[in-house]
Amino acid sequence: MAELRQRVKPADEAVPAPSLAAGAKATTKEATSATDHPSGKKGHGRTIQILRSVSFGLFFFTTVMTIQLTQIVGMPLYFFNRELFYDYVALTKQSFGIIITTMTYWWGPTTIRISGDESVAGQIKKTKDGRAEFSFPERMVMIANHQIYTDWLYLWWVGYANSPNTHGYIYIILKESLKYIPVIGTGMMFYGFIFMSRKMAVDQPRMAHRLRKLSEAHTDPSGKTYYNPMWLLLFPEGTNLSDNGRAKSAAWADKMGYKDPEHMLLPRSTGMYFCLSELQGSVEYVYDCTVAYEGVPRGGYGEDCFSLSGTYFEGRAPKSVNFHWRRFKVSEIPLESAEVFDKWLRDRWYEKDAMMEQYMSTGRLPASPHATEDGQPDYIETEVRTRYPWEILKVFSVTSTVYFVYRIGIRFYARFR
Known part of the structure; x- marks a missing residue:
């Protein structure tokens, strides 16, 4: 807990605690009012x-439909060269990260405030143009x-902002029902995400198969062994913080004689x-x-304050999203x-x-204690944005190329027929 003994702003400089009323839970009515909304913004008309x-x-x-067409175009690669196919999948996953x-x-801008303890010293920096740049490993x-x-969404952006770039190699463990969402579900299956039914008898063989693929060793032409990049994202709590989840977590803590956390759910370790048992030897760190x-x-819940529609349609994104890494x-x-374990x-x-x-x-997670040593601030403040405004055009690169090749082929055929 050394990171909790880091410098905290003096009382006269402390940022007010992000609460609507001390000790009071935000109700849906409070969260949607024009003046008291936690975003501090009046919603659009x-x-x-x-x-x-629209x-x-x-x-x-x-x-997203462009990505799905891109996936269809590349599917034959699976039967000719598996390594090339998986590289192609990573390309389409990068496109989704850009999206x-x-x-x-464009629709939900917010401040991202980042800090970390000594274990990530020098791995989070701010670029001259104001972006955050991470130097996390390719596999974790x-x-x-x-x-x-x-x-x-925000954690995927971290992969986008990482150097080396890793947002094409993110794998997320999700609940099984999500794979049945039209278009999106198909894309997630194409990306190799792992779907869980929360029944270990069903999930364990499925997870073992995917994890074996993710920990498969390869050999380059010089004979050196290497592993493909991989960021495996897990939410050990199993679900997002909510009234129902909070009650279940508290009941479990009472049954097992555990201390009940105040601000989060007890994690499920199974x-x-x-995952870690299967990946031993092929991954070095947990971040x-x-x-x-x-x-x-x-005492409130984020889902009552910041819904997807509120963030992207009403213009009420959070004032800030705060990350502390170790x-x-x-x-x-x-x-x-x-x-x-x-x-x-x-x-x-x-x-x-x-x-x-x-x-x-205090309104702040623990500061970065190494700030003065590497010239970086104790908190890096940035925003979720692409490296350059037109980067979204990359999403259309494959389908545009295929279309132009098709048009050229048609013209040549018509001319020499």
Whole structure:
């Protein structure tokens, strides 16, 4: 817990705690009022909301359908060269990363405030043009507390902002029902995401198959062994923080005699334990992110404050999304038994709960203690945006090329027929 002893702003400089009323839970009515909304913004009127919804829908539908066409074009590669096919899949996954980064920048802009403990010193920096740049490894397991549905969007952006670029190699463990969403579900299956039914008898063989593929060693022409890039994203809590989930977590804590965290759910260790056991030897680090949304009151839930429609259609994105990073060596994580690992993970969650308590009290997660050493600020503030405005055009590169080749072929055929 050394990171919790880091410098905190003096009382006269402290940022007010992000609450609507101390100790009070935000109700849906409070969260939707024009003056008290946690975003601090007045929602757009009906006409503007409709225009934003239509423009967002056109953008998302056009770009996602383009990705699906790109996937169809590349499917024959699977039968000719598997390595080339998986590289192609990564290309389409990068396109989706560009889509969600662009749509957040255009429709749901917010401040991203980032800090980390000593274990990630020098791995998070701010570029001259104001962007955040991460230097996380190409292979890792990433875990985070699950606040609201947009968590994975912001964490995918971290892969986009990473150097080397890794947003084409993100794999997410999701609940099985999501794969039946039209278009989106098909794309996620194409991306190799892992779907869970929450029944280990069903999930374990499925996970074992996917994890074996992700930990498969390859040999380059010089005889050197290497592994493909991989960011495996897990939310150990199993679901986002909500009234129902909170009640179940508290009941489980009472039954087992565990301390009940105040600001998050107790983690479920079974899935993560299985993943780390399968990936041992092929991945070196677990990166842990504590996520906090400005404006969520003490005892309240992010989903009551920041819905997808509120963020992207009403113009009420969070004032800030706060990340605090730390990492753990897999070789130092106790994996000798499920019971020992369960306690280790629970202890990490209690530490995260303490960080969230600091956030509720000061408006800041722990600062980066190495700030003065590398010239970087104690908190890096940036926004979710692409490297350059026209980067979204990359999404259309494959389909445009195929179309032009087709048109040229038709013309040549017509001329020499």
